[in-house]
Amino acid sequence: MTIETTRGRRARLDQEAVVSAAEEIVDRDGYDALTMTLLAAELDARVSSLYNHVANLEDLRALVQVRAMRLLGVEVRRAAMGHAGADGLRVLSHALRAFARAHPQRYAAITRPAIDPEAFFAAAADTIEALAVMVRSAGLPEERIIPTGMAVFAALHGFVSLEVAGYFETVDDQLDDVYELVVRGAVTAAVLEATK
Structure with a gap:
């Protein structure tokens, strides 16, 4: 170019x-x-x-991270509209996977330690809030929202990062079903947490 x-x-x-x-x-x-x-x-x-x-390469990489996180936030927020609770968590789970599949290298960038934490977490506000709304609307008390949201993300990220790295390419035709199992497990765990 x-x-x-x-x-x-x-x-x-x-x-x-x-x-x-x-x-x-x-x-x-x-x-x-x-x-x-x-x-x-x-x-x-x-x-x-x-x-x-x-300023330098680190500054440039920080800007790439921030913009990628902001883009994920836009897509997640759009997907979250009109959804709540377990249904909303499922929708967000699929939005995360769609983003990672469309932008695998930018997804990899945002799952690295933040170079500019203040700017990165400001850019992550939409994503964090969408996830918090879904977890909250599933009935979790406020003090359980962050750890439960982190647990849901960790479960989804495990699958998504392996998928975009090509780890599952020999079973590509079964990946939607496998991801659905991962989503179901993460969502069920979040809902069960709400009923404790």
Whole structure:
């Protein structure tokens, strides 16, 4: 990808162009493949000019994480509309899997330790709140919402991360049924927790 003006000269870079190009690299080659040298080549720019828009590689990776988490939040919030309780947890579970399948490398990025925790958790607000609403509407007391939500996510993430890594490719035709079992187990555990 080369950013050019209509006259054929390079356009001025801005942070949006830099981060968007970084996301393309992550989608294509993986989060760990992202380097400033590769990004500069993609943008037909000097490495030094990238530092006008991001502080360093860690800053760039933090921005990719934050934007990926924000995108997941938009998709999860959209899926959650009109749902509650166990039904809502099922819907969110399938939205998480759909996001990971559509954006496996960005999903991998958001499941790494947050580089900029403050910005990352602010971006995660929609996802966290959607999950909390579903868990709360299943009848859990407030003090059990966070640990139960974390447990549900951990169960789903275990399956989803193995799936996007290709671990299950020999049984691909059975994956929907297997995921449904994982979802049912996670949702049942959350509902049982509510009835203690």
